[in-house]
């Protein structure tokens with residue numbers, strides 16, 4: 001997949017490599033406006049893509065997930081977090097609940113090594 005120039009919204013082309021510290025990174029350049037960036041620059045990747053990747057990763061190494069719902073909706077929905085500690089998960093949960101402005105509920109679940117989720 002080729003990155004998109006944030007100015008022209010057209011595909012950028014490979015333009016050699018660059019060193020970022022000790023890492024060799026691919027450099028891309030826009031043929032129209034000359035905008036250049038390395039592959040590590042999030043601006044050049046189509047919108048939504050990094051988020052998707054993040055979500056998948058979160059799901060894979062999630063240890064904690066949240067079950068959040070509005071008052072009256074007993075089922076709620078699951079949100080995976082990157083939190084590695086219960087404290088971290090609590091922080092995420094309180095931020096999520098802010099959206100509901102006091103009308104929401106949420107709980108934290110912990111995943112055991114065997115893949116089972118436990119309500120905390």
Ligand SMILES: [Zn+2]
Pocket residue numbers: 005006007008009030031032033034035
């Ligand atoms: Zn351009």
